[in-house]
Amino acid sequence: MISSINPTVKAGAILVPGVLLGLMFDIFTPLVYLIFIILVTFAFTDISLKRWLLIFSPFVLFIVSFSWTRMLYTSESFQGGAILFEFWYFQVTTEALMVSISLALRSLCFIALSLLFILTTDSTKLMLSLMQQLKLPPKITYGVLAGYRFLPTFKHELEILRQAHRIRGVGRAKGIKGRLQQFKRYSIPLLANAIRKAERVANAMESKGFTGDRNRTHYHEMKVRRRDWVFFGSMVGALFLTVFMSYYFGYLNIFGREIN
Incomplete structure (x- = not known):
């Protein structure tokens, strides 16, 4: 279960894919990784679907409005392609639509990763792990x-x-x-x-003898085990596999540049 993973390693497994996803401007990569995160969330945790949807749904409404604005006010570097439709004095092109959908999917990935960490991490264990592993x-x-x-x-x-x-x-x-x-x-x-x-x-x-000294013993020792690194490698490795698939099928786009 993901709740038993060391919080510091888990935070790294969430942070690294989150940062790398921010570089991806295509639709394929964040979509596939979002599906992977959802599968991991419900396959390896005891989070109920109802609770997850109650927390996740409000963010979806915000992201839809945000991506719509991004599509209308996209920069000149992302206004290429055929014009799909005109709204007032706005012209929505295929590239602007793709960028807005990519932004929405990346945002959903960030939220899904955050929920995976927040809903499976005990606050006490997190603080103890930060103190013992990150000093x-x-x-x-x-x-x-x-x-x-x-x-x-x-x-x-x-x-x-x-x-x-x-x-x-x-x-x-x-x-x-x-x-x-x-x-x-x-x-x-x-x-x-x-x-x-x-x-x-x-x-x-x-x-109780608390002086703030770093060199102290702990009643609850937080250790980094093999399963923690397996989880870290699985989360990061799944992203690199998704990026490779995106490159193989010709969808990969990094910072607006297509990588073929």
Whole structure:
């Protein structure tokens, strides 16, 4: 399962194809790799299709509007080919259409890769892996992890504040001035509670011997195993195989230049 892959190696397996896909301006390469990512997502994870679609679908609507704009306002270097149709004072050519579709597919690949990483990675293991494999300072990693853990409590405290205001007869604010006052009523108590919690966490960490030293032992050791490198090689290798297929069939286009 992908959830057991070392987070640092997994991040590399997501980042490298994402960067290389940004160089591809054809349709074949991102389309085939997008299909590969989707197959990997549902074959080697326990992510439900419904949950994945609920997160993925809003991005599709944004990408469609973005690619439509890209097609209308394409640069002069991508305005070649036959004119497909004219819209107001815009002329949409075959090359502009291909570039916009390629942009949409590349964006979908980025989103699918991001979801594959986010939905299969535990935040605690990610911070531990960054500290042990990439040697990030413990002060940064534990600080980020502590802040991430506080987010659900802030949401709960905000709901308590809202209920307390309703009990005391304070209704929902109207207008810009009222909303600013409401923001002040909410932000000051939340900030005060955050400072108190930060002090308690800092005191607790110091009492447990936390000094921020890099040379320390870990209760949970994150190791890079053979399966991690197999996953990395599979994700990157699949992209290079897709690029080779695109080149073989004459579709490969890098930065607007056809590679035949």
